[in-house]
Amino acid sequence: xxxxxFISSVASMIYLFNMPNIKLxxxxxxxxxVACNFKKGNACSNxxxxxxxxxxxxxxxxxxxxxxxxxxxxxxxxxxxxxQVLDLVKKNNYSFIHCHTPIGGVCGRLAGKTTGTKVIYTxxxxxxxxxxxxxxWLLYYPVEKILAYYTDILITINREDYQLAKxxxxxxxxxxxxxxxNTNKFNCLEVDIDQKRKKLGLNKDDFVILSVxxxxxxxxxxxxxxxxxxxxxxxxxxxxxxxxxxQEFLINKAEELNVNVEFLGFREDxxxxxxxxxxxxxxxxxxxxxxxxxxxxAAGLPVVCSKIRGNTDLVEDGKGGYLVDxxxxxxxxNAIKKLxxxxxxxxxxxxxxx
Numbered sequence: 001x002x003x004x005x006f007i008s009s010v011a012s013m014i015y016l017f018n019m020p021n022i023k024l025x026x027x028x029x030x031x032x033x034v035a036c037n038f039k040k041g042n043a044c045s046n047x048x049x050x051x052x053x054x055x056x057x058x059x060x061x062x063x064x065x066x067x068x069x070x071x072x073x074x075x076x077x078x079x080x081x082x083x084q085v086l087d088l089v090k091k092n093n094y095s096f097i098h099c100h101t102p103i104g105g106v107c108g109r110l111a112g113k114t115t116g117t118k119v120i121y122t123x124x125x126x127x128x129x130x131x132x133x134x135x136x137w138l139l140y141y142p143v144e145k146i147l148a149y150y151t152d153i154l155i156t157i158n159r160e161d162y163q164l165a166k167x168x169x170x171x172x173x174x175x176x177x178x179x180x181x182n183t184n185k186f187n188c189l190e191v192d193i194d195q196k197r198k199k200l201g202l203n204k205d206d207f208v209i210l211s212v213x214x215x216x217x218x219x220x221x222x223x224x225x226x227x228x229x230x231x232x233x234x235x236x237x238x239x240x241x242x243x244x245x246x247q248e249f250l251i252n253k254a255e256e257l258n259v260n261v262e263f264l265g266f267r268e269d270x271x272x273x274x275x276x277x278x279x280x281x282x283x284x285x286x287x288x289x290x291x292x293x294x295x296x297x298a299a300g301l302p303v304v305c306s307k308i309r310g311n312t313d314l315v316e317d318g319k320g321g322y323l324v325d326x327x328x329x330x331x332x333x334n335a336i337k338k339l340x341x342x343x344x345x346x347x348x349x350x351x352x353x354x
Contacts, residue, residue, distance in 0.1 A: 001030070004025055004033070005033045005034075007107065009100075013100045033088075086110075098120045155175075155176055157310075186271050210301075211282065215247045225250065280296035321353070
């Protein structure tokens with residue numbers, strides 16, 4: 001039986017983006033193995049990691065703990081992770097390796113080069129991009145350029161990355177616009193809006209803004225809190241679904257600025273929460289092609305989001321929402337104010353997105 005190895009530095013990359021790929025390969029007769037860090041660094045909850053393990057077990061997928069570190073400066077620990085991957089690849093006759101995330105991509109491609117195994121690398125958003133810090137270009141760009149020589153297929157998921165990737169010498173470079181979403185979760189949904197709002201502690205007349213994503217500097221929820229503090233409107237309620245290292249910081253920020261924010265943590269009812277929401281806010285400083293934004297659009301929500309790669313692939317400024325510089329709290333405040341005051345515009349933008 002042909003065998004394939006999926007590599008990611010974090011289990012959440014497998015859980016959130018790769019289960020359909022794994023199922024498709026199994027359906028086509030492949031044995032699939034997964035190697036990632038199940039213990040730390042994940043954007044999903046511990047409960048979701050356990051769900052992932054159970055799903056893999058039910059599919060007869062072998063999974064392996066690899067001690068990847070997301071911090072690229074931890075060279076010794078990631079060196080150890082590389083040898084864990086290399087040992088795994090040497091013990092198995094994989095038809096190909098499909099690697100994800102920067103560290104997973106480095107280890108997977110080096111292991112593929114050493115063992116002569118074909119490698120596919122999916123770039124879920126290069127760390128060098130328009131507006132990125134110069135250190136990102138100095139570190140990540142040359143690494144990707146060199147490793148492209150050891151890459152059989154380099155998959156990019158947004159237009160900016162695809163243009164950059166064409167500078168590299170991978171054997172094949174393709175553009176695939178994201179991993180896709182199941183729109184039926186949003187189109188075939190019946191929700192008692194008043195009841196759902198009541199369960200979440202919201203009033204019928206509240207103007208609800210929703211963000212979904214890891215509580216992190218990269219997801220940048222802080223700028224929405226700052227924007228709402230400028231509006232000083234107690235009727236606006238901000239819901240954040242997700243968890244992460246910045247939760248305590250963001251809670252303190254909201255209290256300091258007297259902004260109504262509900263931190264809902266890990267949720268399995270995102271489609272239902274979208275149904276009771278008036279506006280989706282997505283202020284990330286860096287993205288590949290964001291699933292959370294695609295899902296909000298599929299739910300028929302107008303959006304205010306950062307004007308960055310990935311977001312601009314999805315949102316047309318002034319049609320499906322407003323694009324704002326990621327650190328411009330005044331710009332976000334103005335965009336939110338426009339949509340708060342104009343229900344027709346909200347409906348038209350939401351319909352355009354759906």
